[in-house]
Each structure stands twice: as C-alpha cells, then as structure tokens.
Amino acid sequence: MTAYALSAVQVLAVAVGGLLLKGLMAKVRARAEGRVGAPVTQPLREVVKWLGRESPRATGGTLMGVVPVVLVVTTALAAALAPLAGVGTAGAAGADALVVVFLLLTGSLALALGGLATATAFGGMGASRAMTLSALTEPALLVAVAAFAVPARSMNLASLVRHSLAHPTGVASPSHVLATVALLVVVVAETGRMPVDNPSTHLELTMVHEAMVLEYGGRDYALVSLGESMRLGLLLGLLATLAVPWGVATSDSAWALGLGLVFLGLKAGALALGVALVEVRSAKLRLFRVPELLAAGFVLAALAVVVGVVVR
Amino acid sequence: MDLLLAGFGTGLAAIVGGACAPRRARVVVAGTLSALAAFLVGVAGVRVLAGGAAVHGSFSGVLPFTTVRLRLDALGASFISTVALVVAAASLFSIGYSRGPSASRTAVALQSLFALALLVVPAAGDVTTFLTSWETMALTSLALLLVDHDRPAARAAALWYAAMTQAGAAAITLGLLVTSGRAHSSSLFAPASSHLGAGALGAVAFCLTAAGFASKAGAVPLHVWLPRAHPEAATPVSAMMSGAMTALGLYGLARVDLGLLGGLARGWWIGLLVVGALSALFGALHAVTSTDLKRLLAYSTIDVMGVGLTALGAAGALHSLRGAAATLVVGVLVLVAAHGAFKALLFLAAGLVERASGTRDLDLLGGLAGGMGRTTALVAVAVASAVGVPLGAGFVGEWLVVEGLVGALGRSGAGGVVIALVALVAIALTSGLTAVAMVKLLGIGFLGRPRGDGARDAREHLGITTFSLGLLAVATVALGTVPGPVVAALARAAGVALGTPAGAPGGSLDTVSLGAVATALRPLALVTGAAVATAVVVVLARFGSRTVRSAIAWACGRADLDPRMQYTATSFAEPLQRVFADVLRPDVDLVVSHEEESREIERVLAYQSRVDDAVERGVFRPLVRAVDAVGRRARWIASGSVHRHLAYGFAVLLVVLVVVR
Amino acid sequence: MSGLDDGLLDLASVAVLALGVAALWRRDVRALIGLLRAQGVALALVASVEALAGHDVALGATAALVLAVKAVAVPWVLGRVAASDPGAREGAPLINVPSSLVLAAALVGLAVVVGAPLARLSSGHAAALAPLGLATVLVGYLVLVTRRRPLSQIVGLLIIDNGVALVTFLLTSGVPLVIELGGSLDVLLVVVVSTTLVGAMRARIGAEELDELEGLRD
Incomplete structure (x- = not known):
C-alpha cells in the first residue's frame, strides 16, 4: 500500500513542484534582468484559472480534447514509476528507464499530432521542429541513460538508484559526471528551455514548442500547461536523482519518504536555479545550430560509456 | 504435421x-x-x-x-x-x-x-x-x-x-x-x-x-x-x-x-x-x-x-x-x-x-x-x-x-x-x-x-x-x-x-x-495505471469548466485560413532534410520569375525539392551504364545469323569433348 | 596509490580528453584558448597526483613546469594574438560540427580498442588510462585537419602535444625533468613562431583562412 501512496505523492509532487519550478525559473530570470517578477506560484494560479474557462476547439476538435489528457497521463505514469522520493514506487520492478523515456515520447508525439490536427501553419511548424529536435535528441538520451545503467547492469531505475546509493564513490567517477552533463543537455532540449527554445517567446516564427500549442485554450490549455510543467519537474527531478541519488528513500518508513521528498525538492530546485542562471546568460540558438549542441551532448554520453570501460 | x-x-x-x-x-x-x-x-x-x-x-x-x-x-x-x-x-x-x-x-x-x-x-x-x-x-x-x-x-x-x-x-x-x-x-x-x-x-x-x-x-x-x-x-x-x-x-x-x-x-x-x-x-x-x-x-x-x-x-x-x-x-x-x-x-x-x-x-x-x-x-x-x-x-x-x-x-x-x-x-x-x-x-x-x-x-x-x-x-x-x-x-x-x-x-x-x-x-x-490516471484527470478536469465551444482556428489572427496554408509533408520534413543534406543530397530548386516592370518584385516563386536515392544514383546507375556498354560491345556475338549460332553449339561440343575426354 | 588518488587521476585524465573534444564544438577562438588553459591545468593535475602518490619531487617540479607552460604561458601568447583580432570565430569548418563530434566519438572508441595493448605496457591503475591519451591525440589531429584558421590549428597541435604528454605521464610516471623542460620550451617556441607568422601573414596579405592561401602557390 505504501508503494501506491508513494507513487501518488510523487505524481502530486511533480505536478505542483513542476509548476513551482517553472515559476522559480521565471523569477530568477526576472531578478537577473532587474525586475521583481511574478510570484513563484504564478504558473500554479494560472493553471487553476484556465481550468475554469471554456475550451474553444477548432479543426480536429476531438483530438484537441484528447491530446492534453494523453500528455498529462503519460507524464503522470512516468512520475509514478520513477524513483524520485523513494525507490519503492508502485510497479518499481517495471520502472525501466526505457519505459519512462518512451512514456515521455508518447506525450511529445501526441502534442505534435495535435499541432498538425489544427490545420494551421504554426501548428505544423511547431510539430515539425519539435519532432526534428526530438529525433536528434534520442541518441544522446539513450546513450546517456545507458551510461548510467552500465555500472548497475540494469536499466531499471530503482535498482540503478539502489546500486548508486550502495556505491557512493561512483558519483564522482568520470563516466558518471560526463553522463550527467550529457543528460543535462538532453533535459534542456526536451523541456524546450534556452538555448534550444525560448519558453516565453511571443514571436511565432521562432517558436518551437509554443507554436504547437497556440490553438489550445481554456481547460485544454490548462492541461497542456500542466503536462509541460510536469515534464519539466519530472525530468529535473530524475536528472537530480540519477546524478546525486542521496536522500532517495530505500525504506518504507514515512519519515524516510518525507525526507526523500524534501531532498527531491531541494535537488530539483537547485538544478532549476542552475538551468535558469545559464538561461539568463545565453541567447537562443538558431534552429540549425541546435544539432551542434545535441551532438555535443551525444559525444559526452558516448565518452561516458567508453570511458567507463577504461576506468573500471 | x-x-x-x-x-x-x-x-x-x-x-x-x-x-x-x-x-x-x-x-x-x-x-x-x-x-x-x-x-x-x-x-x-x-x-x-x-x-x-x-x-x-x-x-x-x-x-x-x-x-x-x-x-x-x-x-x-x-x-x-x-x-x-x-x-x-x-x-x-x-x-x-x-x-x-x-x-x-x-x-x-x-x-x-x-x-x-x-x-x-x-x-x-x-x-x-x-x-x-x-x-x-x-x-x-x-x-x-x-x-x-x-x-x-x-x-x-x-x-x-x-x-x-x-x-x-x-x-x-x-x-x-x-x-x-x-x-x-x-x-x-x-x-x-x-x-x-x-x-x-x-x-x-x-x-x-x-x-x-x-x-x-x-x-x-x-x-x-x-x-x-x-x-x-x-x-x-x-x-x-x-x-x-x-x-x-x-x-x-x-x-x-x-x-x-x-x-x-x-x-x-x-x-x-x-x-x-x-x-x-x-x-x-x-x-x-x-x-x-x-x-x-x-x-x-x-x-x-x-x-x-x-x-x-x-x-x-x-x-x-x-x-x-x-x-x-x-x-x-x-x-x-x-x-x-x-x-x-x-x-x-x-x-x-x-x-x-x-x-x-x-x-x-x-x-x-x-x-x-x-x-x-x-x-x-x-x-x-x-x-x-x-x-x-x-x-x-x-x-x-x-x-x-x-x-x-x-x-x-x-x-x-x-x-x-x-x-x-x-x-x-x-x-x-x-x-x-x-x-x-x-x-x-x-x-x-x-x-x-x-x-x-x-x-x-x-x-x-x-x-x-x-x-x-x-x-x-x-x-x-x-x-x-x-x-x-x-x-x-x-x-x-x-x-x-x-x-x-x-x-x-x-x-x-x-x-x-x-x-x-x-x-x-x-494499462491499469493509465486507466486510473485517465479517470483521475478526467474527473478532476470536470471540476473546472465543462464548456467546449467550437471555434475557428486562431492561427495568430488570420481568419481566412486556407488548407494550402497548412504544413505539407515536404515542409514537415524540411528541417531534417536540411540537417542531413550531406547524406540525402536533395535536389532543391528555387525558381523566381520577376514582374516585367521591376526586378525587385517577384511574381512567381516555385520551390521544388526532390530526394533521390543516393545509392541508386551513385552506385547502380553507373553500374547499369557499364553493363549496358559491355552489352553493346558484345552485340556482335549474337548477330542473328543462324550459322553463327549453330557454330557456337558446335564449338561448345568440341570443347566439351576435349575437356571431358 | 589510494582510492582518492585513483579517482582524481581518472577525473583529470578524462578531463584532458573531454576538453579536447570540446575544442571541436566551440568556434570562438578565445573559448578555444580557454579550453586549452583548462586542459593544461588538468594535465598538471595528473602529474601532481602521480608525484604526490609516488613522493617524487622531480615529477612535482615537472607538474609545476607543465602548469607554467601549458596553462599559463602558451594560452597567454595565443591570447595576445587573438586579442589583436577581436571577435575572431572559426567559420565553417571543413567538416560540419555535428559530424566532427560524431567522428570524435568514433575516434575515441577506436583509440580505446587499439590502445588496449598500451594499457598493458605497465601495471597499475594509471597505465589503464593510457588509451585516453591516445584518444586525445586523435581528437587533436581531427581539430588540426578540419579547422581553417591558423590559430585553431595551433590549438589542435597543442591538443596533440597534451595527449602525448598524458600518455607519458600515465605510462612512465613522467619523463626526466630535463627532457620535459626541453619539450615544453620547444612547444613554447613553436607557438611563439607560429603566432608571429600568423600576425605577419595577416598584416601583409590580410588572408586569414588557410584555404585562401592556396592561390599564393603560383
């Protein structure tokens, strides 16, 4: 029963935490630019507000109602499986890294199809760009995950984190460090942050992600927005867990799980802070320069695997 | 069985x-x-x-x-x-x-x-x-x-x-x-x-x-x-x-x-x-x-x-x-x-x-x-x-x-x-x-x-x-x-x-x-998880607004949307085609014809992009051409003369006799 | 050697390689010089960890020398040339950046496979890392081959040199101080001469990219 409770709490934490992280990153940006900025809870309030509004749906109406649900559900499933606050989640035996990756991919596919269904130029443009980037991210993503999995000899996230906790020096090994950096590049690309995509842009022609979701409104948009920030929270949390697994609860006691949740918040928050500070200092890359960044991420991941053989 | x-x-x-x-x-x-x-x-x-x-x-x-x-x-x-x-x-x-x-x-x-x-x-x-x-x-x-x-x-x-x-x-x-x-x-x-x-x-x-x-x-x-x-x-x-x-x-x-x-x-x-x-x-x-x-x-x-x-x-x-x-x-x-x-x-x-x-x-x-x-x-x-x-x-x-x-x-x-x-x-x-x-x-x-x-x-x-x-x-x-x-x-x-x-x-x-x-x-x-999660999301979403209104697409303010304004299969694939241009070697043509009065005003822009199979073009076409050339050269072997064809059969018979003995 | 020393050695050696690979990614000449500086520091770290572990005073001195030449002097000389032409960026390299990065990954794989005998030349943890030095040399060659600007090419040359130095440190715990001194001075000399040449070229013909020089042959 604890397993199910843990999963439910994790989903809730990712849902609320993701929105707060989004607010935190916006706040950091505002402060760095000398503005006061909106409160950290602003994204949360916005989602609640939009939930109460009617949903206008254009061409492809039914699909536009389905896509947000698919996005939220797949992300929630991934958040329920992954060992974020504790390793004993429901279905932890099936918490394979590949399953989590492909659950997230399912959400991206749904968004892209939704973009094409709207029959507008911007929807198609966003879908095309997002799919291009997601295709190019995949090698770096899989190889980085494999680099994390090699020492534990398992792609199962729970056993991976357990192994990592049992061998604390492994966290400072070169291949671990390289894989962490590679995964960071992937996370930046997958969550559409700078320098890959500008989440706060209002210029349609430079949009990648936002262009896909231009046509959503009201409750539909609230769910899309929630799904996206859940994805941000999940990816940052997962990266933090894989990079520095300390604090993740291995026992079932409520204290350990609560502590795990606190550590998760701290780690993900620190990571978000770091990403936001990098964002402030960087300009958005041209779309056709992004492959260079992704190739750099890939080469780091490949180095992580190969170096793992030499440094054994 | x-x-x-x-x-x-x-x-x-x-x-x-x-x-x-x-x-x-x-x-x-x-x-x-x-x-x-x-x-x-x-x-x-x-x-x-x-x-x-x-x-x-x-x-x-x-x-x-x-x-x-x-x-x-x-x-x-x-x-x-x-x-x-x-x-x-x-x-x-x-x-x-x-x-x-x-x-x-x-x-x-x-x-x-x-x-x-x-x-x-x-x-x-x-x-x-x-x-x-x-x-x-x-x-x-x-x-x-x-x-x-x-x-x-x-x-x-x-x-x-x-x-x-x-x-x-x-x-x-x-x-x-x-x-x-x-x-x-x-x-x-x-x-x-x-x-x-x-x-x-x-x-x-x-x-x-x-x-x-x-x-x-x-x-x-x-x-x-x-x-x-x-x-x-x-x-x-x-x-x-x-x-x-x-x-x-x-x-x-x-x-x-x-x-x-x-x-x-x-x-x-x-x-x-x-x-x-x-x-x-x-x-x-x-x-x-x-x-x-x-x-x-x-x-x-x-x-x-x-x-x-x-x-x-x-x-x-x-x-x-x-x-x-x-x-x-x-x-x-x-x-x-x-x-x-x-x-x-x-x-x-x-x-x-x-x-x-x-x-x-x-x-x-x-x-x-x-x-x-x-x-x-x-x-x-x-x-x-x-x-x-x-x-x-x-x-x-x-x-x-x-x-x-x-x-x-x-x-x-x-x-x-x-x-x-x-x-x-x-x-x-x-x-x-x-x-x-x-x-x-x-x-x-x-x-x-x-x-x-x-x-x-x-x-x-x-x-x-x-x-x-x-x-x-x-x-x-x-x-x-x-x-x-x-x-x-x-x-x-x-x-x-x-x-x-x-x-x-x-x-x-x-x-x-x-x-x-x-x-x-x-x-x-x-499957179970997805079913539960979907039920929860749908139920929770019902606490919000339930109104769904059919509307025209916003499309950043254009009202007269034409199906031709949609992305096509070609344009959808264009970014990847560009990233992998060195491998795919697409033929891209941009034909611009100008108005007669001024070179500055374009009348028709035609963009064409075709991706041929590079292997077919680079390996097999030359191969086919080479085989074709050999075939042309060797045409004299089969000239159509009955005597010549009979002579081939005779020659083969002789060779077989000599080899097999 | 203790576990901590081993860990530091691992990190520093991998850093030398990773910084070499990063040189394929960055276009800004000044960023390249920064990478080179960091690579010098990592190399000096490798030498000093070995010196501390082996209580080898001569090796310690070598480490200091490496730090002085590769992390301070050479980047300073290069930096002066770069400063005379602010905003200098590598144009389009001969092989585009994503491809050269993928190629670099392949080269590292090759080095690890081919360099396996190298790792067996000497027992101990350090020798096992020697293929990383070989990989750095190959990556440096890739920089040398694919870049158009003379300054970037000098960087490639220096990455090769750092790779060779990494192999020697890992396999033999460093060469005698005299030889290292000679080698370092050679490198410094090469850098000074070539940067002077670059400056002179720029002043006299205004050409910057090496391909543009082909016309001079006639």
Whole structure:
C-alpha cells in the first residue's frame, strides 16, 4: 500500500513542484534582468484559472480534447514509476528507464499530432521542429541513460538508484559526471528551455514548442500547461536523482519518504536555479545550430560509456 | 504435421480455385481459401511455439527428381506465425479489394501461389525444398508486379526487382551449396555447435548467404528494388511483400548464418551490424523525406529490417555473451512479428486511401479523419506500434534489443563495448527518425484539413477490408499489452539459433523478464495505471469548466485560413532534410520569375525539392551504364545469323569433348 | 596509490580528453584558448597526483613546469594574438560540427580498442588510462585537419602535444625533468613562431583562412 501512496505523492509532487519550478525559473530570470517578477506560484494560479474557462476547439476538435489528457497521463505514469522520493514506487520492478523515456515520447508525439490536427501553419511548424529536435535528441538520451545503467547492469531505475546509493564513490567517477552533463543537455532540449527554445517567446516564427500549442485554450490549455510543467519537474527531478541519488528513500518508513521528498525538492530546485542562471546568460540558438549542441551532448554520453570501460 | 499439411493443401486448393472459379466468385474463393490455409498453418506454428515438439515429414514424388522435406521447429514457427497472420489478413483484404487487373485469373492464382510459397519457406527442411520455395516466392512476387504492366513505373520496378532478386537467389544457392557440401548433409538443421563457419570457405558461405538474405530484407546498398517494387505491387501483395517476405530474409539469416555457420570470425558479424545500421538510418531518413504514402512505408520497412540486421549482427558478434545475444535475437523475433502486423496494416490502409482519394501523395492528402474515421483510428494504432509507444508491439521488440545491447555494454571488453555502442546509437537515432516519419504519415495524411479534392471526398466502406485491418490491429495491441507468453515462446525459438537458451528473456502473463538482469517490462500494470490516471484527470478536469465551444482556428489572427496554408509533408520534413543534406543530397530548386516592370518584385516563386536515392544514383546507375556498354560491345556475338549460332553449339561440343575426354 | 588518488587521476585524465573534444564544438577562438588553459591545468593535475602518490619531487617540479607552460604561458601568447583580432570565430569548418563530434566519438572508441595493448605496457591503475591519451591525440589531429584558421590549428597541435604528454605521464610516471623542460620550451617556441607568422601573414596579405592561401602557390 505504501508503494501506491508513494507513487501518488510523487505524481502530486511533480505536478505542483513542476509548476513551482517553472515559476522559480521565471523569477530568477526576472531578478537577473532587474525586475521583481511574478510570484513563484504564478504558473500554479494560472493553471487553476484556465481550468475554469471554456475550451474553444477548432479543426480536429476531438483530438484537441484528447491530446492534453494523453500528455498529462503519460507524464503522470512516468512520475509514478520513477524513483524520485523513494525507490519503492508502485510497479518499481517495471520502472525501466526505457519505459519512462518512451512514456515521455508518447506525450511529445501526441502534442505534435495535435499541432498538425489544427490545420494551421504554426501548428505544423511547431510539430515539425519539435519532432526534428526530438529525433536528434534520442541518441544522446539513450546513450546517456545507458551510461548510467552500465555500472548497475540494469536499466531499471530503482535498482540503478539502489546500486548508486550502495556505491557512493561512483558519483564522482568520470563516466558518471560526463553522463550527467550529457543528460543535462538532453533535459534542456526536451523541456524546450534556452538555448534550444525560448519558453516565453511571443514571436511565432521562432517558436518551437509554443507554436504547437497556440490553438489550445481554456481547460485544454490548462492541461497542456500542466503536462509541460510536469515534464519539466519530472525530468529535473530524475536528472537530480540519477546524478546525486542521496536522500532517495530505500525504506518504507514515512519519515524516510518525507525526507526523500524534501531532498527531491531541494535537488530539483537547485538544478532549476542552475538551468535558469545559464538561461539568463545565453541567447537562443538558431534552429540549425541546435544539432551542434545535441551532438555535443551525444559525444559526452558516448565518452561516458567508453570511458567507463577504461576506468573500471 | 497434419495441420501443416492441411494448410498447404488448402493453399493449393486456393490456387486451383483462383485459376478455375468463375469470374465473380474467383476473388472470394481464392481469398477465403488462402486465408484458411494461413490460419491452419498459423495454428500449427503456434502449437510448435507453445511448447510442442518440432514436426517434420518427407514426401517423394511431389516434385520431380527430389524429395520434399518439411520440418517446423520453434524458430521456423516464430516466423511462420507472423507470415500466417499477414497472409491471412492480406487474403481477406483482397476479397473486398481486388478488381481490375489484379482480379484476373492469372493474378488471383499467382497471389495464392505467392501466399503459399511464403508459408512454405519457414517450414522447409532441407536445402532443396528451401531453395525451391524461396525461388517460387521470388518469381511469383515478380510476376505479380507485372500484372499491372501497362504502367511504366510498374515495369521499371519489375526490372529492378528481377535483377536484384535473381542475383540474391543465386548468391543464396551458391552459399547453401558450399555449406551443405562441407557438412555432407543437405539439412538446414545441423547442430548449433557446428564449425561450418570456420575458415575461408565459411566466410565465403556467410558472405553469399548474408548478401542474398539481406538484399531480401532491403539492406543498403542492395535495397534499391524495395522502394520501387513494394509501392507498385497491388495492395494485398505489397502488404505481404513488406510484412512477410522481408521478414523471411531475416529468417534466412537466423536459420543459416546464425544457426548453421558456427565458428565464424567476429569481423563478418560486425560487417553485418554496420550494414544493418546504415540500412536502418538510410531507410529512416528516406521515410522522413518521402511524400508518397507507399514509398514512405517501403522505406520504413528498410528501416525496421535494418534494426533487425543490426541486432542480429550484434548478436553474432557478441555471441560469447549468451544472455545478451539471446535477448537480441528474441528482440529481433518480436520486432519481426510486430512489424509484420503494423506494416501490413499500414500498407492495406494506404491501399484504401489510394482507392478512396485517388492519390497516394501526402502533399495532396489530409483530413481523412473526417471521411475515413475508422481507418484513421486503425492507422493510429499501427503508428503507435511503429514508433515504440509503450503498449505498442514495436516497443517490446525495441526494448529487448536495447536491453540486450546495454547488457553487453556492462559485460564485455573494449571491442564489445564499441560494437554495442555503435548498434545502440544507430538504433536510437533510427527510432527518433521513425517517429518523425510516422507522425508525418498520420498527422499530414489523416489529420488537419484536406489538401485536395480527392482527400476531401474520400469515404470509407465498412466491410471485409476494414475487418482485416482490425484483425491486424488486434494482433498489434495483443502483442503490445500481453507480450510475456510470446516472449517466452520466442526465447525457445532463439534457442534454436543460438544453441543454448541460457540467460534468455522469459515472460509470464503480465511480465517480460530478462533472466539475470534486474529489470522487467510490465505492460498490464501500465494499462491499469493509465486507466486510473485517465479517470483521475478526467474527473478532476470536470471540476473546472465543462464548456467546449467550437471555434475557428486562431492561427495568430488570420481568419481566412486556407488548407494550402497548412504544413505539407515536404515542409514537415524540411528541417531534417536540411540537417542531413550531406547524406540525402536533395535536389532543391528555387525558381523566381520577376514582374516585367521591376526586378525587385517577384511574381512567381516555385520551390521544388526532390530526394533521390543516393545509392541508386551513385552506385547502380553507373553500374547499369557499364553493363549496358559491355552489352553493346558484345552485340556482335549474337548477330542473328543462324550459322553463327549453330557454330557456337558446335564449338561448345568440341570443347566439351576435349575437356571431358 | 589510494582510492582518492585513483579517482582524481581518472577525473583529470578524462578531463584532458573531454576538453579536447570540446575544442571541436566551440568556434570562438578565445573559448578555444580557454579550453586549452583548462586542459593544461588538468594535465598538471595528473602529474601532481602521480608525484604526490609516488613522493617524487622531480615529477612535482615537472607538474609545476607543465602548469607554467601549458596553462599559463602558451594560452597567454595565443591570447595576445587573438586579442589583436577581436571577435575572431572559426567559420565553417571543413567538416560540419555535428559530424566532427560524431567522428570524435568514433575516434575515441577506436583509440580505446587499439590502445588496449598500451594499457598493458605497465601495471597499475594509471597505465589503464593510457588509451585516453591516445584518444586525445586523435581528437587533436581531427581539430588540426578540419579547422581553417591558423590559430585553431595551433590549438589542435597543442591538443596533440597534451595527449602525448598524458600518455607519458600515465605510462612512465613522467619523463626526466630535463627532457620535459626541453619539450615544453620547444612547444613554447613553436607557438611563439607560429603566432608571429600568423600576425605577419595577416598584416601583409590580410588572408586569414588557410584555404585562401592556396592561390599564393603560383
């Protein structure tokens, strides 16, 4: 029963935490630019507000109602499986890294199809760009995950984190460090942050992600927005867990799980802070320069695997 | 055995029925009998897979000069089940679909013969039977391409196909002759511990058979026939070619090269891996840029088969890591089954779309979800399976392959790590590109608004065609949600090729597990989770607004939206085409014509972009030209003079007399 | 050696390689010089860890020398040339950046496979890392071959030199101080001469990219 409770709490934490992280990153940006900025809870309030509004749906109406649900559900499933606050989640035996990756991919596919269904130029443009980037991210993503999995000899996230906790020096090994950096590049690309995509842009022609979701409104948009920030929270949390697994609860006691949740918040928050500070200092890359960044991420991941053989 | 023979007998009856039945009943009789034959053979295959003993039998007098030997073990059964599914669905489909030239007496009989040959190949017990059925399969599919010989595209495709398939068959024949000569046995079922692959002769046998089988599976650079032939064949035939015939190329590799040629040097397997990786990437890239519906599907076949070849090559190269190799081979077998189901579905759906809208050009399609709702839903199921959405059939295969490779990463030395890493990278990039191609297929072809009149007026007719699509969709979903028993059965099949199934993946009703590795796939748990999560989200969302208003698209303020403003298949693929321009070498033309009064004002802008097959252009065109030139030079040999031809015969007789003495 | 030393050695050696690979990614000449500086520091770290572990005073001095030459002097000289032409960026390299990065990954794989005998030349943890040095040399060659600007090419040359130095440190725990001194001075000399040449070229013909110089042959 604890397993199910843990999963439910994790989903809730990712849902609320993701929105707060989004607010935190916006706040950091505002402060760095000398503005006061909106409160950290602003994204949360916005989602609640939009939930109460009617949903206008254009061409492809039914699909536009389905896509947000698919996005939220797949992300929630991934958040329920992954060992974020504790390793004993429901279905932890099936918490394979590949399953989590492909659950997230399912959400991206749904968004892209939704973009094409709207029959507008911007929807198609966003879908095309997002799919291009997601295709190019995949090698770096899989190889980085494999680099994390090699020492534990398992792609199962729970056993991976357990192994990592049992061998604390492994966290400072070169291949671990390289894989962490590679995964960071992937996370930046997958969550559409700078320098890959500008989440706060209002210029349609430079949009990648936002262009896909231009046509959503009201409750539909609230769910899309929630799904996206859940994805941000999940990816940052997962990266933090894989990079520095300390604090993740291995026992079932409520204290350990609560502590795990606190550590998760701290780690993900620190990571978000770091990403936001990098964002402030960087300009958005041209779309056709992004492959260079992704190739750099890939080469780091490949180095992580190969170096793992030499440094054994 | 009885079931198998009953199936083959029904297959023969289907041929006779197709040839003799009256015009109106022809398609129905042949289609039903072929489907029944496939069903019977499929049941026989499933029984062997489910733990029954291998069945075998030999029959003299069926073919002149030789005895027909049949033998169906778990490996053959795994392929025969896939083939049977595809053949059954395609045969049922043709009942409601075939008309015109593809309903002629010859075409119907040939299609039944093709179906039968496909079913016999995995059950062949010795070299002769195997080669006979293989050649029958190749020739009938060639003849089926020529059924519609009025169209130049079909004729050109047939020419390419004829050359490639005959060269492939010749290579396989030679390779099998070398092997059986060394083994002093014509059986395809030598003990796995054999060392037939050792030494130079082993390498020769491997190269010949691997080239022949890989060309059937569309491996680069021997793939050029595939994107021409598959789209040009009649729809049920292209489904069978793509879903079943290419898979038999992998069957040949697993049966002969992995099972028979033990002791082969590692380098050759690495070669196969590299060829597979290149094919996968090449196929995926071309699938992304293709705008012809069926051509896209054909290239995506090359891509999936390339992944299969990569995994088989890795399994051969990492043979010493039993568990990883077994996982890889099981992954390939699952991939083959999944691909058979979803690709046949997609090809059949493409046929329906072409008939309903009059075009297969994605740039003219769109909005089919309106008029062809059920077809769209079924296509969506197939697409989900193809891109590796969890709970899709394709994901299970991809998961096993990736797990096998990651397992190898942790257990081997530097060489093994590099091998596994190369395979992993190729498969990862391929999977990303496949997702783009499939989203394009579904999003551009079926969603959005119609880009042409044909697409706007397209309607679907429910009937046996939709039923056969549904059959394939059910198979896809079943394989994706309850893969455990299938994987357990396929692990036995992989054991046939690898000798010992130690460390192989296993499965129960709700779990696929990986022997020693502490991870598992639990699709049913995911289904439950997804259901609960969906219920929660829907209920929670109802606390918010429930009003849904139909509105015109905002589109940043434009009210007069035109379907031509949508992204097309070409523009959707443009960013990737640009990123991979060095590989694809597209011909891009921008023609600007100006107003007469001023050079500053453009009147018409025409943008054209075409991606030709670089291998065809760079390798085969020059080759064809060279052969052509030699042929022209040698024309004097056959001058048409009767005396000269008689003199040739006389000269040969003299030579024979002198040599033989 | 203790576990901590081993860990530091691992990190520093991998850093030398990773910084070499990063040189393929960055286009800004000044960023390249920064990478070179960091690589010098990592190399000096390798030498000093070995010196501390082996209580080898001469090796310690070598480490200091490496730090002085590769992390301070050479980047300073290069930096002066770069400062005379602010905003200098590598144009399009001969092989585009993503491809050269993928190629670099392949080269590292090759080095690890081919360099396995190198790792067996000497027992101990350090020797096992020697293939990383070989990989750095190959990556440096890739920089040298694919870049158009003379300054970037000098960087490539120096990465090769750092790779060679890494191999020597790992395999033999450093060469005698005199030889290292000679080697370092050679490197410094090469850098000074070539940067002077670059400056002179720029002043006299204004050409910057090496391909543009082909016309001078006639």
